[in-house]
Amino acid sequence: MKVTLKLYATLSDHLPTQARKTNAVELDLPAGTSPAQVIETWSLPIKLCHLVLVDGVFVPPAERATRALAEGEVLAIWPPIAGG
Amino acid sequence: MGWTKKVLRVDLSKGTCKSEPLNMKWAQEYLGQRGLATKYFVEEVDPKVDPLSPANKMIMATGPLTGTMASTGGRYSVITKGALTGAIACSNSGGYFGAEMKFAGWDMVIFEGKSPKPVYLAIEDDKAELRDAAHLWGKTVWQTEEIIKKTHQDPQTRVCSIGRAGENGVMYACIVNDLHRAAGRSGVGTVMGSKNLKAVAIRGTKGAGGIKDGKAFMKATVAAKKVLAENAVTSQGLPTYGTQVLMNVINEMGALPTRNHRDVQFEDARKISGEAMHEKRPTDGKAQLVTNAACFGCTIACGRISKMDEGHFSVVNKPEYWGASGGLEYEAAWALGAANGVGDLEALQYANLICNEDGYDPITFGATVGAAMELYDLGILTKEQIGMDAPFGSAEALVKLSEMTAKGEGFGKELGLGSARLCAKYGKPELSMGVKKQEFPAYDSRGIQGMGLAYATSNRGACHLRGYTVASEVLGIPVKTDPLVTEGKADLVKAFQDATSVFDSAGVCVFTTFAWTLADLQPQLDAACEGGWSMEKLALVGERIWNMERVFNNAAGFTAKDDDLPPRLKTEAAKTGPAKGKVNGIDVMRPEYYKARGWDEKGVPSKDTLKRLGL
Structure with missing residues (x-):
């Protein structure tokens, strides 16, 4: 299944160079892949995966290993950030 | 230094400056800055006062931790009845001005009445006097600060002032200190302008003192700084990307008000985000962001200092805008950008610089441009009325309108009303996106x-x-x-x-x-x-x-x-x-x-x- 992975702020360093202009990369994943598995595959520091959204909806830490991604969804991840 | 226990009362009508003791009973009940100054204000001012009449007062106030070694202890607030809203106004600013007020020995300065001619208040420790500001009237914030520092022959003098927006009755004028920090919202600068008060210049040499328990204070502030240093948001997130890191977050969440709240996601959000500010521009190979910056005593340092692309259409042949200066922060980037559908990062920074230079609130300004663009889109406002084509997404219109507003030129005079008055004037009050005549900031409440x-x-x-x-x-x-x-x-x-x-x-x-x-x-x-x-x-x-x-x-x-x-x-x-x-x-x-x-x-x-x- 096709899923879009978006990494922002300092996590964008983990993207291929050409993908940093958009903060996004297209992934082809086995059905049922979870956000936690993507985080592990991409060797993203767990402590920096603070804000995890799937199609804009927050996925709590306890659900990141069980929430199955679906075709066409967007997984977006930020380190601890704030603003205002 | 806790409280200095001194208030400066400035009667602009009579031209007098008098010291009086701080009401310590009220200090125990309202602490300082916003709370304490508002207590003074509500005790002294009729709630039904016309905000732009001499009977309205304006208070600049510090808090008990302003000027101390507490992290971020540099804040001051301006309390008055807001020109834009007619409600209680309290606009808070960072930079170095607030700490300097404390170093000069004042908890707050109360302005009352109206000067018969333009003046500025000069404070040097205990000495305070009103001085002629005829030579400053008509000057921008940046020019005013430079002239005052030269006149005082003291580069460490801290200045807050109004620009041409405050002089010309833009309803959302700011009071800007340290070039790009502002008491920004509700038209506190409009009130200052209505009093013919151009600026306040302060030099304080008394330093910190008066802390009740110095040893306990040292221990408490060090512990609190450790909390900031060990928190990933305040030690890494804010210094690195500033508030602008929110642009993509809020957009992904579907809560980024776009085109006067017609939409909740902006297709060009990434182009105007904190991430974009870090990237090298294809035009000159340089990133817009130069460095982060801190206000007085701050151990977070979220501020953005940027340089524009000298070849951008907004600043070609305008070297005065090529240097490093404040911005973009998230709220301004949103209001000048997504709110109007403008995805040109350089145009946003230019409009932001103009807001700083001439002293008006980029949130209300940007949102008002968004409302005007919707009126244009609906055919209620025409090219002839605005003086240009002004469709959603037009960076050219944003740039031109930012130049016209503070000066009150053409349609800029109408933009200076704010969106509530503008939309009401053209029979569409429902198109003003705000509450109590003040425009929303950068979060759509359908998504949050x-x-x-x-x-x-x-x-x-x-x-x-x-x-x-x-x-x-x-x-x-x-x-x-x-x-x-x-x-x-x-x-x-x-x-x-x-x-x-x-x-x-x-x-x-x-x-x-x-x-x-x-x-x-x-x-x-x-x-x-x-x-x-x-x-x-x-x-x-x-x-x-x-x-x-x-x-x-x-x-x-x-x-x-x-x-x-x-x-x-x-x-x-x-x-x-x-x-x-x-x-x-x-x-x-x-x-x-x-x-x-x-x-x-x-x-x-x-x-x-x-x-x-x-x-």
């Missing part, structure tokens, strides 16, 4: 429900800094709540509003609350100030301040009908994103909030509530 209630009940009109539930609903600080539901938001909003009232009265920056709670602030205040500042006392003070402001607004003529959102947010559902199909549930949350506050169904604090709070 609690912010709808925070906006509707904010005492100074729509504002994110009175109750920033985004911290909880989006960022999970202190705990994550669901942004798409109304349940529990009444209590959440009240808690944020009351706690923020305390931080705004202490002299520190509200951004500390991304890491601190009241429990981190309390030991610092208790060590600095006499009177025993317990958690319970602080909580009561926060709630007291909020209710005091509410009582003033009610007496000024505001009612429950003013605690509402524009019809668009209540009837036009979000088209995309997680909030697709949702409107804001303000009508559900409002009565819950009144009940949580101890107010009646009309939004009036009950006798019991007032008695409990000592009001």
Whole structure:
């Protein structure tokens, strides 16, 4: 299944160079892949995966290993950030 | 230094400056800065006063931690009746001006009356005098600060001033200090301009002193700084990407108001984001962002300092805009960008520079341009009326209109009214996206429900800094709540509003609350100030301040009908994103909030509530 992975702020360093202009990369994943598995595959520091959204909806830490991604969804991840 | 226990009262009509002791009974009940100055204001000013009449007063106030070694202890606020809103106004600014006021030995400066001619106030420690400002009238903020520093022959003089926006009656004029920090909202600069007061220049050499318990204060401030240093948001997130990192977050969540709130996601959000500011431009190979920057005593350093692309159409042959200067921050980038559908980062920074240079609020300005673009889109405003084509997304229109507004040129004069007055003038009051005549900041309340209630009940009109539930609903600080539901938001909003009232009265920056709670602030205040500042006392003070402001607004003529959102947010559902199909549930949350506050169904604090709070 096709899923879009978006990494922002300092996590964008983990993207291929050409993908940093958009903060996004297209992934082809086995059905049922979870956000936690993507985080592990991409060797993203767990402590920096603070804000995890799937199609804009927050996925709590306890659900990141069980929430199955679906075709066409967007997984977006930020380190601890704030603003205002 | 805790309180200096001195107030400077400036009668602009008579041209006098007099020192008086700080009312220490009130200091114990309202702490300082926002709370204490508002107490002075409501005691001295008729709530029904015309904001632009000499009878309105304006207070510049520090908090007990301003000028101390407490992290972010450089804040000051301007309290008055807002020109834009007609409500109590309290605009808070960083930089170095507030600390300098404290170093000169003053807790606050109260301005009353109106000068018969342009003047500026010069303070050097205990000495204060009004000086002629005829040579400064007509000058920008940047020119004014430079001239005053040269005149005083002291580069360490700190200056706050109004630009041409404040002189020309732009209803949302700011008071700008240190070139690009501003008491920005509600038209406090418009009030200053109406008094013929161009600037305040301060040099303080007394340093810090008067801390109640120096040893305990040292211990408390070091511990609190450690909390900031060990928190990933305040030690890494904010310094690296600043507030602008929110652009993509809020857009992904479907809560980025776009094209005057017609949409909740902006297709060019990434182009105007914090990430984009870090990237090298294809045109000149340089990133817009030069460095981060800190205000006085701040250990976070969230500020952005940027340089524009010298080849951008807005600054070609304008070298005065090529140097490093403040911006872009998230709110300005949103208001000048997504709110108008403009995705040109350089154009946004140019308009932001103009706002700083001429002293007007980029949030209200950007949102007003967005409203004008919708009026243009609907055919209500024409090319001839505006003086140019002004479709959504036009960077050229944004740039030209920013140049016209402060000077009051052409259609810029109408933009200077703000969106509420502009839209009403053209028969479409419902197209003004704000509350109490003040425009929304950068969060769409269809996607972040609690912010709808925070906006509707904010005492100074729509504002994110009175109750920033985004911290909880989006960022999970202190705990994550669901942004798409109304349940529990009444209590959440009240808690944020009351706690923020305390931080705004202490002299520190509200951004500390991304890491601190009241429990981190309390030991610092208790060590600095006499009177025993317990958690319970602080909580009561926060709630007291909020209710005091509410009582003033009610007496000024505001009612429950003013605690509402524009019809668009209540009837036009979000088209995309997680909030697709949702409107804001303000009508559900409002009565819950009144009940949580101890107010009646009309939004009036009950006798019991007032008695409990000592009001």
